[in-house]
Amino acid sequence: MTESDDEMREEIDEVGRRVARTVELGGRAVVVAVAVFVLLIGLILPWMNGASGLDVLIGQESGKASMVPRLFAATAVLFGVLTSALALTTRRWFFTWVGAAGGWFASVDGVLAIWSRQSSGTDVGIGLVIAEIAMVAIAIQWFRTAASRT
Template identity: 40%
Template sequence: MSEAVPARRPLTSSEREGLRRVDPGKRALVIAAAMLVLVVSALLPWVGDAAGWQVLTGQADPALEVGLLPHLFAINATIVGIGVSTLALVTRRWVLAFLAALPGGVVTFEGLIAIWSRQTHEAAGPGVGLLLAVACMLVLTVQWIRTAWSQS
């Protein structure tokens, strides 16, 4: 004999709100630390003697020929790594955690290409700040993917 299936009841507003939120738990500390190191990496050299903030704002020495890729990575790492991650940590919304995870992977890939572009360039190679920024974006991406995945 078949068993009776209980009728579904609609979710209450508090239950729906709970489904929209994530709890990063201990990952929140790792995320915050990676964001802090990402900010500090902007003070370190990215290309030759040019610091990350100079690459970001376009104030690097023209003789270094920074190029588009490090500049694009600096912009996107600032937007995704600091901006979206901050919003996701503060609001704890699943959508923002997802938006920090997925574009974070793209930005990490951009950073790897920026490093490669500096290694194949005749002028100055990648600096420690650029390497550190890419590592921070990788950590942020992994942590946000794990956080967003825990909700599904």
């Protein structure tokens, strides 16, 4: 073997390692991007007592019954928006797995947020419901993508 063969083999191995770290999203990227957009719309619509999801996130809507919706707003922004944006731009498997696990947590938290609003006898705003549906869609897409790694 010559020096150039060793260099070529090393270059090929480096390309293989780089490809193994990245994920090919295909059509799922569009579905995730649209779901993130819907989630952002849900965050600006009313969640409870006329307060938007962003108001709930920053704490302008206070009270006992607003803690679970506030946690959902935080996890939806963290895992639904930020992690999805990182996964879509970097195409790293790590962010795909974080999106899947965090999306599951945020989805369950969203169900609890809706339930806590209903059980306290207060209104559930349309934004909260839209945000939950979008978060479930995001979580499903990240789970399907993470599960496709062989």
